[in-house]
Amino acid sequence: MIRSLPQRKKAIGLDVSLAIVNIVLLLIFFFLATGQLLNPPSQGVDISETTELPLDQLPSPILVVRDSGSWQLDGQDVAPDLLGAALSNLETPLILHVLIGRDAPATSLLEIINRPDLSQAEIKLVTLRRTVQP
Structure with missing residues (x-):
């Protein structure tokens, strides 16, 4: 008799x-x-924005690129073609501060940085601190 185990x-x-x-x-x-x-x-x-900047509080030399397309180097109007000549009078190594609007297209900033007359310059971006006033 064979018994199977229970399952x-x-x-x-x-x-x-x-x-x-x-x-x-x-x-x-x-x-x-x-x-x-x-x-x-x-x-x-x-938010309110500063339209006129006190130049004595900004670093020097500073290139301010306005929304209208005009350029100012240390408060003096300068044509984009004559920027190299205006920078040649400054001390070396050149540290150029650039102030450009926050709404400006990135290509505008890249065109400034890639200029051949700025190839030896160190470029620093200047930003403005925005304060909220009540």
């Missing part, structure tokens, strides 16, 4: 995949909700 009962395992999916979805919702709170939409407030 093994399959162990009932917990399926954690559903719990993991729920946790991931909760995290996604959490980050979406907090991201909206931290980055409120802009209110359309226009």
Whole structure:
């Protein structure tokens, strides 16, 4: 007489995949909700800007590139073609500070930096600190 062993009962395992999916979805919702709170939409407030700069508080030599396309070197109007001649009188090594509007296209700044008469100059960008006034 042959007796067979009783069949093994399959162990009932917990399926954690559903719990993991729920946790991931909760995290996604959490980050979406907090991201909206931290980055409120802009209110359309226009921030005041300085239009005239006191030259005694700016570094020297400074090249100010206006929105109109005119250039000023240390307060004196200079044509873009004559910039090399105006810079030849300055001490070497030349450190030229450039102030250009924040809304100016990047190509304008690249054209200034890539000029052959500025190849030996160290160029530093000058920025203005914007203060919010009540």
